[in-house]
Amino acid sequence: MVTRKMNVLVYSGNGSTIESVRHCLYSLRRLLAPNYAVIPVTDTVILKEPWTSSCALLVFPGGADLGYCRSLNGEGNRRIEQYVRRGGAYLGFCAGAYYGSSRCEFEVGNGKLEVVGPRELSFFPGTCRGCAFKGFVYHSESGAKAVELKVIKEAFKTGILPQTFRSYYNGGGLFVDAGKYADKGVEILATYADQTDVEGGDRPAAVVYCKVGEGGALLTGPHPEFAAVNLDPNSDGPGYPKVVKAIAEDDESRVNFLKACLAKLGLVISQETSSVPSLSRLHLSSQHHFFISELLASWESIISKEDGEEYIRGENDTFHLEKQSSRWSLGSLVKSLPLPGVSGESEEHVADQTADAVSNDRIVDYNTIPKRIIPHETEWPGTKETPYFNHHSFYANLQRYQREGTGEAEEFGNTLLYGEVVTSTNTLLEKNAKLLANLPTGFTCTATTQVAGRGRGSNVWVSPAGSLVFSVCMKHSMALNPTAPVVFIQYLAAIAIVEGIKSYDKGYKNIPVKLKWPNDIYAQDPSKPGKKEYVKVGGILVNSSYSAGNYDLVVGIGLNTTNAAPTTSLNALLPAGLTPFTLEKLLARILTKFEIIYKNFCRTGFDRKLEQTYYDNWLHTDQIVTLEAYGGARARIKGITRNWGMLLAEELGWEDRPTGKIWELQSDSNSFDFFKGLLKKKA
Numbered sequence: 193m194v195t196r197k198m199n200v201l202v203y204s205g206n207g208s209t210i211e212s213v214r215h216c217l218y219s220l221r222r223l224l225a226p227n228y229a230v231i232p233v234t235d236t237v238i239l240k241e242p243w244t245s246s247c248a249l250l251v252f253p254g255g256a257d258l259g260y261c262r263s264l265n266g267e268g269n270r271r272i273e274q275y276v277r278r279g280g281a282y283l284g285f286c287a288g289a290y291y292g293s294s295r296c297e298f299e300v301g302n303g304k305l306e307v308v309g310p311r312e313l314s315f316f317p318g319t320c321r322g323c324a325f326k327g328f329v330y331h332s333e334s335g336a337k338a339v340e341l342k343v344i345k346e347a348f349k350t351g352i353l354p355q356t357f358r359s360y361y362n363g364g365g366l367f368v369d370a371g372k373y374a375d376k377g378v379e380i381l382a383t384y385a386d387q388t389d390v391e392g393g394d395r396p397a398a399v400v401y402c403k404v405g406e407g408g409a410l411l412t413g414p415h416p417e418f419a420a421v422n423l424d425p426n427s428d429g430p431g432y433p434k435v436v437k438a439i440a441e442d443d444e445s446r447v448n449f450l451k452a453c454l455a456k457l458g459l460v461i462s463q464e465t466s467s468v469p470s471l472s473r474l475h476l477s478s479q480h481h482f483f484i485s486e487l488l489a490s491w492e493s494i495i496s497k498e499d500g501e502e503y504i505r506g507e508n509d510t511f512h513l514e515k516q517s518s519r520w521s522l523g524s525l526v527k528s529l530p531l532p533g534v535s536g537e538s539e540e541h542v543a544d545q546t547a548d549a550v551s552n553d554r555i556v557d558y559n560t561i562p563k564r565i566i567p568h569e570t571e572w573p574g575t576k577e578t579p580y581f582n583h584h585s586f587y588a589n590l591q592r593y594q595r596e597g598t599g600e601a602e603e604f605g606n607t608l609l610y611g612e613v614v615t616s617t618n619t620l621l622e623k624n625a626k627l628l629a630n631l632p633t634g635f636t637c638t639a640t641t642q643v644a645g646r647g648r649g650s651n652v653w654v655s656p657a658g659s660l661v662f663s664v665c666m667k668h669s670m671a672l673n674p675t676a677p678v679v680f681i682q683y684l685a686a687i688a689i690v691e692g693i694k695s696y697d698k699g700y701k702n703i704p705v706k707l708k709w710p711n712d713i714y715a716q717d718p719s720k721p722g723k724k725e726y727v728k729v730g731g732i733l734v735n736s737s738y739s740a741g742n743y744d745l746v747v748g749i750g751l752n753t754t755n756a757a758p759t760t761s762l763n764a765l766l767p768a769g770l771t772p773f774t775l776e777k778l779l780a781r782i783l784t785k786f787e788i789i790y791k792n793f794c795r796t797g798f799d800r801k802l803e804q805t806y807y808d809n810w811l812h813t814d815q816i817v818t819l820e821a822y823g824g825a826r827a828r829i830k831g832i833t834r835n836w837g838m839l840l841a842e843e844l845g846w847e848d849r850p851t852g853k854i855w856e857l858q859s860d861s862n863s864f865d866f867f868k869g870l871l872k873k874k875a
């Protein structure tokens with residue numbers, strides 16, 4: 193199995209400032225999505241989690257580097273240094289650049305501001321000295337400047353680069369004597385055009401690249417990740433609007449420089465600079481239209497009426513139920529007419545962007561934006577309303593598979609909430625307990641893209657268009673727990689995905705997809721024909737809470753289906769002659785499979801037949817693994833336990849003979865790393 197390095201981790205722990213982290217997330221996501229997931233991480237993650245194998249870039253933002261030292265000196269820095277030396281990439285902005293140098297000299301002789309001392313990472317072998325320009329004040333813009341940078345174009349192999357551009361600057365340093373370290377792998381990428389306020393020695397630099405073993409570190413005193421659109425010109429003194437204006441004028445050059453820096457660190461930049469998407473409306477529909485009227489009636493106790501409008505004020509999100517009459521106001525009709533110059537963009541989306549005026553391409557807090565629900569009580573949404581999801585095709589396929597399921601499949605998928613752009617289908621349901629308690633089993637939420645898709649643990653789930661993302665609500669009676677324990681539902685979902693893919697239609701039986709315990713979906717890598725290498729194509733996130741004697745489950749599924757990035761998708765596995773998967777039909781197939789399997793499970797538990805199906809589809813029969821937490825003991829996987837679904841492994845001794853000792857292992861979504869054959873037992 194191979195891990196593709198897909199994560200860009202932005203340090204958001206001790207010492208970092210919220211603003212700097214936000215700017216990093218914004219700019220890096222724009223340039224790197226959907227090829228990478230850009231994720232904030234705390235110091236605990238750096239210290240404790242196995243982040244290095246999937247990390248394409250580690251970013252240290254602005255802030256106070258003493259905070260970084262306090263949390264990461266010793267073990268943390270040892271991990272970071274080793275990661276970079278073995279081929280990783282480090283990007284340090286301002287404080288992150290002081291931190292990545294051998295020595296930090298900040299405001300020497302300036303009273304309380306002074307910070308001086310050696311630094312452990314030492315990617316830049318000399319001193320980072322600042323402030324390059326006077327006037328810095330913590331948590332203020334009074335020392336902020338639009339500094340002019342001279343770009344050393346020869347240092348970059350690719351990219352359209354400016355000669356000079358103005359960048360946001362606030363307290364960053366310069367790299368003293370940078371010209372002297374060429375033989376140590378230091379390259380100057382940019383210099384300050386103006387005379388600095390501190391001594392810089394031989395060819396001081398504003399931005400450097402440092403070769404470190406097999407990897408590299410890029411350190412910058414100024415902040416090319418700060419976009420003018422995210423700066424408030426009125427937030428500080430009289431000079432600040434001019435600073436913001438200058439940065440805005442040079443925005444294109446800034447972005448090009450940042451792109452070239454990321455490419456220098458080995459990252460693949462997305463072709464299109466993605467803009468910040470705005471959330472679209474949510475369409476509520478059903479196989480049987482009258483279900484929607486009934487559902488709305490059943491929500492009476494959770495709907496609040498304000499100025500004639502209806503809202504569900506959930507714990508995390510506010511849902512605004514749109515009335516039929518307000519849906520096609522004159523304004524929205526005009527907006528829904530084809531617009532010149534917006535080819536390929538959904539009318540829905542354009543209308544929403546204009547209506548909300550929330551996007552304007554800047555940092556957005558999606559949780560605070562009301563989510564508009566359009567109930568469809570008499571007909572399904574048409575293709576004009578939802579151009580990226582064909583409701584007719586979904587319901588036609590659902591009906592077909594339900595019929596084939598001889599009465600066992602009749603609920604899952606019957607009521608659907610679809611949005612073109614949503615936060616996360618799991619978050620919308622799981623974090624709004626009041627709403628969730630009033631949703632029937634089988635209620636499904638799906639989307640074309642998620643802007644805040646979640647994976648297990650603290651992982652992000654990258655959800656570009658073409659990946660099938662959905663969440664199903666299930667009320668699992670607690671009374672069933674002795675015979676049908678809730679923990680097995682993740683296994684049922686995994687089986688349903690694999691069986692759903694293979695029974696999609698005639699000819700799909702041999703699509704090479706497998707399960708990785710406990711519930712990941714892997715596909716044989718089509719780019720390595722002949723080799724049995726597997727890549728992850730899908731995953732499951734189950735969130736559970738309790739209400740009225742039931743587990744209220746939200747089973748979230750993500751499956752790369754027609755999308756090219758970030759990893760292999762199902763369509764890449766198809767032999768010639770087979771029709772590509774469509775999201776609507778695959779969704780209908782997996783939902784009906786899931787329902788049939790679940791109903792069997794409720795009747796007879798995780799019986800021999802289900803267990804055998806799971807084993808037939810998993811990757812681990814007799815796999816030998818190393819038990820990291822037990823001094824590297826070797827063990828052979830034997831199956832999963834009937835009671836708690838733990839992984840059973842027998843310890844191996846001399847010449848790999850069983851010692852008679854049996855381990856019961858539980859997955860820990862973060863520290864469990866099968867790629868290395870490592871397992872930990874959880875007490």
Ligand SMILES: O=C(O)CCCC[C@@H]1SC[C@@H]2NC(=O)N[C@@H]21
Nearest residue numbers: 616645646647648731732748750
């Ligand atoms: O492998 C994992 O870590 C689990 C991935 C689960 C992703 C799905 S996509 C639909 C649903 N919404 C989310 O935000 N996450 C799940």
